[in-house]
Amino acid sequence: MKVSVTVNGAPVAADVEDRTLLVHFLREAADLTATNIGCDTTSCGACTVLLDGESVKSCTVLAAQADGRQVTTVEGLAGPGGELHPMQRAFRAEHGLQCGFCTPGMVMASVSLLRENPHPTEREVREGLEGNLCRCTGYHNIVRAVLAAADEGLGSAPGESAR
């Protein structure tokens, strides 16, 4: 079947099997490989992207379900001049990543978290990221990064056309 998705502002169309998962559509049809696959049970969150501005685990969404909709991956988060999104900046400043594999999903989940709750407590950040696993950082610096990004305020964030 033919699927057309706007990915990071650009149209991507491909003829795919009905059963194609959105994450495979992104990695193969759109050739955007930042979004990773870390499990097969919707448990790890490595594949988290924004679908019409809301975070979804793209391993549990069919490409067909995204037809005609907007998807934002971590590749689409930085500003047009390449300036880092505040969440990306905060992850770097707070050392919120090590091997980097969970990072694209973790960053997207964090962006979504702050959209829903711009001033979370530490406990709310931890609960908001429960669906995203990281094996390297012990979450300590990820939580600090999200709190730092919240302090900075995401209102001036570039690259958030899907707000």
Place this chain on the structure above:
Amino acid sequence: MSILGTRVVRTEDPRLLTEGGVYTDDLRIPELDGAARITFVRSPIAHARITGIDTETALDSPGVVAVLTAADMDDLPAGDGRPTTEPLLATDRVRYVGEAVAIVLTEQGYQGEDAAELVSVDYEPLPAVVDFDDALAGGTLLFDGTDTNVIAAGGEPAPPGAFDGCEVVLQRTFPNQRLAALPLEGRAAAARWADGRLTLWASTQNAQLARDGLAAAVGLDAAAVRVIAPDVGGGFGAKIATERDTIIVAWAAKHTGRPVRWVETRNENLLGMVHGRAQRHTITIGGTRDGRILAYHLDIVQDSGAYPRGATFLPGLTQLMASGVYDLPYCGAAFRSMLTNTTPIGAYRGAGRPEATAAIERAVDLFAAEIGMDPAEVRRRNVVAPGKFPYTTASGAVYDTGEYAAALDAVLAGAGYDELRAEQARRREDGGPVQLGIGLATYVEITAGDGGGETSRVVVDPTGAATVYTGSSPHGQGHQTAFAMLVTDQLGIPMDQITVIHGDTDQVPTGIGTFGSRSLQLGGTAVHQATIAVKDQAREVAAGMIEASADDLELDTGTGTWQVRGDPDTALTWAEVAAQAGPAGLAADVEFRADRPTFPFGAHLAVVEVDTQTGKATLIRHITVDDAGKVLNPVLAEGQRHGGIAQGAAQALLEEVLYDAEGNPLTSTLAGYAAITATELPSFELLAMETPTSMNALGVKGIGEAGTIGATPAVHNAVIDAVAHLGVRHIDMPATPQRVWAAITEAKGSV
């Protein structure tokens, strides 16, 4: 001021945060154009004879290029003929659920899943061996031609009289449960055979060892094999050496002549990647009622899983580190490793040392409870005193440096130990449902214990930029930042003009890799020494250019220029000096080998709340000293500690790989395996302490595994401490709500 010891954010991160890393399955390179996808057919049965494999139906499935089994592997060198040798693909027998039986090559990934379902394997089930005691009894043997499932043993039981003079002797048996390493990126590989050379891209911790292992396995010279480790999404020990399924992938490329690629599912990862720990301990501890520990023995039974991969080195390390931080008149350890119909065991974060620490730290708490003394005081009375270093243990380990009592006192002060005990007493007095537990662990561990060295080549080219080639290959540790700091510190070349190259055996032919917390002390020291060698070369070249004595030259590391001391008019840039040296610039190669391993140490204090009505334990504070010598970059070192603490707490509270009695895995997806999440952890309270080592010029030890080693027993002891006043002396790990509740209930019943 030196950049060393300062907080430098990682140079790796902008790429990882904007484009994402290039992990093996992300490779979009011409060499892999048209690569077939490999899907494994794995045994669904723990123990069975294979009586037939029918691939015909699968071959007719859409997109199938080939279906290959052990019968197709006649182009491989003959095995060593030992009865317990592990085949690449199963031949006549399978010994664990997840063992590779066949592979399917297809044009696309989804086709592989379909076709793999159609490979028909006839299994004749055999009784499965899962339980420790069944395996030891040997009623069912895993291998024909053997008469026992015990495949390795070492050490001695406690000699007669070892516990003489003890007023108190305690013995207890408890498990150190099987864990999954669970890197977020599982195993992945791609391979290509062209022009008589085999190239393997693989998610590995050490490309050079993988090259050597692959070359031997497929019968090629090492020079005919190139291994490239792209970005690696975590390893934690489970990606050390030559991953067997990766060899199958590489062989398939050579066998079919077609490039291939493979990435495992999480289900495959939880079945096929080596598991860690999987020991059963019997501790015997004895001492006097005034708190002196006189004797300790650790008996280890290692579940090796279905094949003898980690059968000797894992319990061997546990045996080596059995005495922990304590100065004991008698300490002994012994191990037996036995085979079971479960996933093979290998290295996982700490690899043998967390087990040793968990055993003795639990034993010390049991001893303290028995004699009614504060566990902090028992530790203080028995740790090795600072004046005794280097300290040789009963097992022969030579601890280089340590300040064990100081580490303990630092966490007690940092945590507010007396206030915590007062709060605990208040809650006990009140008798409310939520009780407070305080758990301690003091630990020492061995890093860079493998005896190998590490290589580095540092080049300053005629543009003035530097390139570091290192045999140490990272998977999240931050080598690019750390090693560039070492170069900029000595040469004054800016960080952004320093490239770090690793994980490609054509570019770095000699090296060992990253495991056992070895990278900075071996790889980093090699970089440091090669940098100094380049600096010495540059001094001579610059002296010739200025026509001055080399002794009169100085390098201004602020500006990165050479000049006659105090005379800026003579200044030469790195570019000028390197160009003068020749078209290749300046270069130096170093292989650094330390005289002995180093022994990081520390103390952890965990505070938990236990809901005595539900048994639920919640870690609310975790305070640590993790002294790994000099700290190069606190940002990186703290990050390693954080990750380690989380994994350590996970073992104490949550994580466990489980099988049923027939060897069926019960935790083969992330819906079943209780990987720790952000909600189950607090922020950690890290205290700084640096006791340098003399084993390397940087004064550094390893920090990659320390957090895990200290955290598990601290959290475990804290849970038990929370309910100790109810009569509970021990709860097995993981201390799940069910186990804690059962322990409370049992203690109530026995009062």
